[in-house]
Amino acid sequence: MSAAGKLLIFGGVGLAALGMIYGLHYAVFAEHQRLDHMGGSLATAFVEAANRNPEGTRSAIEDYRRQKFAYVREVDVHSHWVGLAMLAIALGVVFDASGFAPRTRFWLAVALLVGALIFPLGVLLQNVQPGSLAPSAMAVSGVLLVTIALAGVAFGFARK
């Protein structure tokens, strides 16, 4: 097996481990609390509205918005890390079948792995620094790297 294939398989296993450890930590320590908080704040908004308490309603809706923003990104990070890891492992097994020179294959593998790492990381950092451009730029860079690498791999398989 070539260096590119090994890199994808071992990098994929590492990424899968990272995604699973993050997911396990999230499921045990954060997810239920987040969901309870989210559902509770929406119900509170309606209850406060029934009590004709506009300030309480606004505050609960804002709380719901913040919780939902964080929840969507937390779940996305877990699923994208694990999904991209599975893709890296699967491609690693067959990467030598793509019709590129070993050097090109190696750099495609590097692009795929780096993109797969920093795209979800950027999404996660949006929760740490909401509204900041840096995490979004990191996520977009990751998406670009993965997209370019995948386009290259598809072309390589097609021309073999």
Next chain:
Amino acid sequence: MGARRILIFGGIALIAAGMFFGDIFAVFILHQNGGKTGEMLLTAAQAVANRNPASVKDAFGHIGNLLEDRGTKIDTHVHMTDAGYLCLLVALLQPYVALSRERKRLMAAMLVLGGVFLPIGIFLIHYLGLAFSPFPVIGWASVLADSAGAVMIFAILGQAWGLWKHARSVRSGPVEPELPLENSWCRRALLTGGTVLILLGFLFGAWYSAMHLYEHEAREIRILNTILDVAQSADASSPTSLAVNDYGMLQAEKALMIAAHSHVIEFGLLAILLSFIQPYVFLSDEWKARCVKLFLVGSILLPVFVLLELRMGLVAGGIADAGGLLVIVGMIGMLVGVLRYSGKLDAEAGVSQ
């Protein structure tokens, strides 16, 4: 039957069953559940208008119940298909797992059985609840799901142990040969098609997050504020139902876009995995090609028409379900091929009895 055949057969069967369940869920449960959730949200808004906090809490209790019903069914579908992917992925690694034949078969059987009982447990959570459970918050269905998950983790750790032994050049018995790298049309079509599907799904996901994610989040808050503002005003009934309808449409829009994104990527990954196991599909080249074409056509139809449901409604939904059926038929064809496979590759390495 060797460990790899158990994993390939079990993996394809789990994916086909998971997809069939997903099709049934989409046709008979998803829309009805969404309708009931909308009705309950309207009830909550009316309770706000009537200044009745107790009814609001009651309505949200019902909404929680409906969301649990929907969530456990989606989880059943996702976990069954993902367990199938895992089985196929582990099947690929078998030549590098240095365990005895019996242990490898045991690990493979544990992984497949875990993949069967984990989603069954998840499915039963909504129906069994805490009935006859000795635990205060965990029901028997959760115990079943968690136990099956633990069995799968044990089996995966076993595989990791085997990989570690292989890395240290330890041999424990006959090893499956690496799958032949045939250059058939089916293999190339699945590899190229799979990678293109993943690329399309990825581009769509990037477009969705850039153009719709933030807009959807802002629109949801705007609609919720409208529902609450209108419900608190004097003339509440009609405008509230309009806003609740908008809320339902927004949830449907989000769900369909995410479903299209995730399904096209999953089908792409599945196509790549299926390309590896083509040597195990004992069918004529013509029939293998038919299965691959059905699979790839269905893989495009389902996500595209899921997306078009926003504009074309149930007609597109029907075509999407038909696409799902094509994928299932293609996979069952390959499953038949795996069943008909004579064991030649395993016999050569002495891993089958």
